[in-house]
Amino acid sequence: MxxxxxxxxxxxxxxxxxxxxxxxxxxxxxxxxxxxxxxxxxxxxxxxxxxxxxxxxxxxxxxxxxxxxxxxxxxxxxxxxxxQLSPAWTTDWIEERARRKLEAYGIAPPRPVGSRGPIHCPQCRSTNTECISEFGSTACKALYRCLDCLEPFDYFKCI
Ligand SMILES: [Zn+2]
CATH class of the missing domain: 3.30.300.130 (Fe-S cluster assembly (FSCA))
Incomplete structure (x- = not known):
């Protein structure tokens, strides 16, 4: 050493x-x-x-x-x-590999910034999901529910 x-x-x-x-x-x-x-x-x-x-x-x-x-x-x-505050962090910096880990952990990964696409349920991949609360277990997550498998899940909010 x-x-x-x-x-x-x-x-x-x-x-x-x-x-x-x-x-x-x-x-x-x-x-x-x-x-x-x-x-x-x-x-x-x-x-x-x-x-x-x-x-x-x-x-x-x-x-x-x-x-x-x-x-x-x-x-x-x-x-x-x-x-280092500039450039400001964005969820687009989260690597693809990390997005898959998030999903496997039960958290829907953030959409690309500016995208208005659907949020996939991390359990069954359904896009039939609804936002229950803008604030999930932490400030950077929102609470969603899947309308197909009925499981609630955290969505990592994009910024
Ligand atoms: Zn589901």
């Missing part, structure tokens, strides 16, 4: 950080979500750049603490977590 060397081991750090889970959606990593923008080195310091999802989303503080704690645990002590 090069933790005491002059330059932090960037590839290992990037690998470690990209495995950190989103606190609200534990099947997704912050890399899946597109929240993790960059892991770089400035002198002896490791700089992790993240872009917050929803403004004021309380999960961001948890993610920041997680990054710091995980890297410290792996031997990186000189760590800075930087918030």
């Amino acid at each position: 090069a933790t005491n060397g002059p330059t932090p081991d960037i590839d290992r750090a990037r690998d470690i950080v990209s495995r950190i889970k989103d606190p609200e959606i534990p099947v997704l990593t912050i890399a899946d979500l597109g929240v993790l923008r960059d892991v770089g080195v400035e002198g002896h310091r490791l700089v992790v750049t993240i872009t917050p999802t929803y403004t004021g989303c309380p999960a961001m503080k948890a993610i920041e603490d997680d990054i710091r704690a995980t890297l410290h645990g792996a031997g990186y002590h000189n760590v800075e977590v930087r918030m």
